[in-house]
Amino acid sequence: MNREIRCAVLGVGRLGYRHAVNLATKVKGATLTAVSDALPEVAERVARELDVPTWSTNPDELIARDDVDAVIVVTPTDTHAAFAKRVASAGKALFLEKPLTLDLQEAGEVVKAVQQSGILCQIGFMRRFDPAYAHARNRILAGDIGEPLYFKGISRDPTAPPVAYVAASGGIYLDQSIHDYDVARFLMGQEVTEVQAMGSVLFSKEVATHGDVDQALTYLRFGNGAAGDVEAYRNAFYGYDIRAEILGTEGTLVVSGLQYHNVTLLQPRRSSYDVLPGFLERFSDAYVLEMEHFIDCVQKGEQPTVGVRDGFEALAIGTAARQSYRAGSFVSVADVCAGVPVNAGGASHV
Ligand SMILES: NC(=O)c1ccc[n+]([C@@H]2O[C@H](COP(=O)([O-])OP(=O)(O)OC[C@H]3O[C@@H](n4cnc5c(N)ncnc54)[C@H](O)[C@@H]3O)[C@@H](O)[C@H]2O)c1
Incomplete structure (x- = not known):
């Protein structure tokens, strides 16, 4: 019988609470043994509500505990x-x-730390587990659209998220478009080599104080x-609108699919x-499915299908996009990775 994986969630805000x-x-197969949040009232409330035995404002204390096998990091990106x-x-x-992370050098250090320690690592690209995106990938692998040419x-x-969130988010390319960069790799089965980005402040003037835009291409x-x-x-105001096309x-x-209830x-x-x-509504199934995959991998001792190297590749595309927005020209993904040990992360899963 598979052993129960004892989990600690660090950061129980918007998304961390859902993971908890x-x-x-x-x-199945997971037990939530500890939660942490910088705000003690939040950590305590979540622990009480979910009947979690341990809570702390100090994540390091939880990482070190003997009754924690797996750590789910949902704190701010910085x-x-x-x-x-x-x-x-x-x-x-x-x-x-x-x-x-916010920065490719730092990301290279994380990749190295994960690889050298040999730990199992999954990145929260939940769209890969969304039934619609997963089905699209299977149709592509089955050859139903021939050779994919355009994403x-x-x-x-x-x-827009609160300004405090924007400040620690890395901006729209690293925070929001990164999901599409990952899905582009996942569905096209190819690495992105260069990008050109544009952006504007159309509505949320305050994002400009962090050098960010609220619309990006x-x-x-x-x-x-x-x-x-x-x-x-x-x-968008009308709702949460997520789409993809592969020609x-x-x-x-x-x-x-914009429809919430099937009515x-x-x-x-x-x-x-x-x-x-x-x-949270659009990807409610995906958040459960990605965590089931993680727990299953921990139980079996297998690396997840979306790992640290995929996190690095998507960040590299986002970093190139941010640089391109500032420079106004194409930027090569290899150029922004120059000097970073990108090959140290093992297989990527395009
Ligand atoms: N995969 C997705 O769909 C998705 C969606 C939203 C957010 N995210 C990511 O999840 C992370 C959190 O985003 P969020 O929207 O939940 O943010 P949030 O601000 O709602 O929550 C973050 C929580 O972390 C706590 N916190 C801050 N510093 C901490 C520390 N040092 N130790 C412990 N707790 C700390 C805060 O008090 C807060 O409760 C971000 O990196 C974001 O990019 C991913």
């Missing part, structure tokens, strides 16, 4: 590198939210000559449905 609930109530390295030194399994990704949030070129584009917008030589796949209201001369309000 899933681990405590839905993910803390990821430090926690990931500490989990690696403790020899525990690591689930690390995207993006890997289009759209990610529109209903409203990234043109992608892949190693085999295929191409793509990724659009991101922070203020191939023999067909096109469209991943879309349509029919009225004279019009019909309507309610629109997905946010990421």
Whole structure:
């Protein structure tokens, strides 16, 4: 019989709380033994609600505990590198939210720490586990669209995140478009070699104080000559709008869906449905499925299908995009990785 994997969640804010609930109530083979948050009232409330025996404001205390086998890092992005390295030194399994870090040098250090310690590591690219994206990938692998030639990704949030979140997020290319960069690699089965990015502040003036934009477009070129584009917008208002298209030589796949409940209201001369309000609703299944995969891998001692190297590659594309937005020209992904030990991370999973 498989052993129970004892988990600690670091950071129980918007997404960490969802991971904690899933681990405590839905993910087979997992036991939530500890939670941490910088805000003691938040950590204590979540521990009480989910019947978790240990809570702390000090993540290091939890990483070191004997009754913790796996650590799920869902703290702000500017803390990821430090926690990931500490989990690696403790020899525990690591689930690390995207993006890997804010900076490629730091990301290279995380890749090295993970590889040298031999720990198991999964990155929180949950779209790969979403049934629609996973189905699209299977259709591509089955040859249903021939050779994939063009990728289009759209990610529109209903409203911009709080300014404090933006400050620690790395900006729209690293924080939001990174999901599409990963999915582009996953669906096209190719590495992105160069990008050209543009962006504007259309609505949220305050993001500009952090050098960020609220609307971004990234043109992608892949190693085999295929191409793509990724659009991101922070203020769609109508809802959470996530789409992808893959154009191939023999067909096109469209991943879309704005509808929240499977109910349509029919009225004279019009019909309507309610629109997905946010990421927690759109990807609720994916958040459970990615965590089930992580726990299954820990139980079997196998590396997850989306690892630290994938986190690095997506961050490299985002870093090139951010640089391109500033420079106004194409930027090569290899150039932004110059001097970083990118080959140290083992297999990537395009
Ligand atoms: N995969 C996804 O779909 C997805 C969605 C949202 C966020 N994220 C990622 O998850 C991370 C967290 O995002 P969020 O939206 O939940 O942010 P959040 O601000 O809602 O939550 C972060 C929590 O971490 C706590 N915290 C801050 N510093 C800490 C520390 N040093 N130790 C322990 N706790 C600390 C905060 O008090 C807060 O409760 C970010 O890296 C973000 O990029 C991923």
